[in-house]
Amino acid sequence: MPVRGVRVEIQDLTHRYSARSPLTFEKVNLEARQGEAIAIIGRSGCGKSTLLHILAGLLRPTSGTVKLDDVLVEKPSPRWVMMFQAPHLFPWMRVSQNVGIGLHFAGWNDTKKHERVAEAIDLVNLQEFAENNVQDLSGGQQQRVALARSLVMEPELLLLDEPFSALDAFTRAAMQRDVRSITKRLGINLVIVTHDIDEAVLMADRALIMAGSPGKIYDELEVDLPDPRERQDPAVQAMRARLMEAFHTAAGTPSPDVAGSNGSDEPELEEGESSKPRIEIAGKSAGIGSRK
Amino acid sequence: MTSVVAPAGALAFPHLKSPGVRRLVYGVVGLSIMLIIWELGTLLLDLNPATRTFTTFGPGPTFRAFPTLIEDGSIYKAVVASGYRMGFGLFIAIAIGIPIGILMGRSKRFREMSNSPFQLLRMISPLAWMPLAVIVYPEWDQAIIFLIAIASVWPIAFATAAGLAKIDPAWFKVARNLGARATHMLTQVMLPAIAFDVLTGIRLALGVAWIVLVPAELLGVTSGLGYAIKDARETLSYSHLTAMVLVIGVIGYFLDSVCVVLIKRYSWHHRGA
């Protein structure tokens, strides 16, 4: 799949759900370089999902604009694709059909479609499950199908809304590593919304802190770390501590002593929708990023 | 692959482990028991001189009646006439029932407004419409088609609405996100999502329609399975009567089985969940 990437330009974005409801967020500005991975962290309700829906063209802003290389984002498009917290696969379709559905919508012929679908399934390491019923897959595998379903469109911008929060720690770590390496390798721009500071440190080139009501971007931090990033790496730990502090400063909450944190005590700032963790062998996906 | 644990009964008959073979064998056994009871009943009638004339209702005379009924085309003609009414009536019920069901499922206002009248209409026996249908429609065929349609529209509409209620709204969002147009939403998301429920509704409707059809044909018309029964009674050819009753049962069972196969084919609900 060819290398892509766009310049993302968000200008004075303001949103409210209806004339009577308060502003969800206001005056959000952001410029992202080609292929840059941006993480947005912030407390529940500050408007992160709403912002992402606007970037995906699924919602219209009240004012302001989103541009990708001077193309205005006004409606959904295969060029900017969103991946949700839950996989939301179509249970009446097999894995390969789920992955190919976007190409089907775009009117691709079967031969070309099969080729591209096989490539995307390869990327997420699900070759042996291609013809399985999606309901027979584990949560992590299902989320990987959802990832392939997005990647198959060869988007320039991939938007992730807490996509791994329902997964167990092993699977989540594997997915974080894989998504970063795949998008980096393909040159895809990434915007990921998360509650998880570790996730931001492990996946992003830059972290934005969103807070307040209406939401605003309070602070940003360049996450300038080499790849591959390991949780235990002191440089990663130090970045985590800085981000944690910036987050608490923005939120106006007392900053806990993060110096001694080993990264597993409080990875989550808020309880996400908790779902029963599923056991999966983390090694299953270990090879994806390193694939040529 | 999940391992199939043999049910306790299969241990005694290891060859019955395969569910297909098992169903077939038990089906044949069940039908044989039914035949035996039928035959025993006939023997009882035979014991009493007062009822001896009715032994032509027994399985022997009934099966002996088939060659004649097949040769003179009376089964064929009756099935075609009844099938036409059934098919037409069901077609109308599906064409009206599915859109009504979609409206009920998608519009809260429509659902709340239509609930009482629909529940009320649903509870009116289709045969209660009979005199009205006969007055309104100039032809018997039309009246019967109307009765079948009005009997089968409700299960289809309610099942369609129930299917829509189970749709995950996120499916539409995902589809839109991946570039689906309105026709895709219908053909790739909505219809496959509700196919199972709609087919279940059609199966119920078919059962009701088949039950309504025969009594409706007992009046007025001069063709069809109901008429064939009435005609056999009036001409005192009892073996023909039971043969026709048997045909009704067999065809009904066959149609229901077709529905079951289709329901299985379009069911995506997880086996284990």
Ligand SMILES: Nc1ncnc2c1ncn2[C@@H]1O[C@H](COP(=O)(O)OP(=O)(O)OP(=O)(O)O)[C@@H](O)[C@H]1O
């Ligand atoms: N469809 C809607 N209609 C009206 N208000 C909404 C709607 N969706 C969200 N909101 C409100 O907008 C605000 C921002 O919601 P949003 O889902 O964007 O927050 P979030 O930052 O993604 O939160 P979380 O971290 O819990 O996912 C919240 O106060 C929420 O109540």
Ligand SMILES: [Mg+2]
């Ligand atoms: Mg959210």
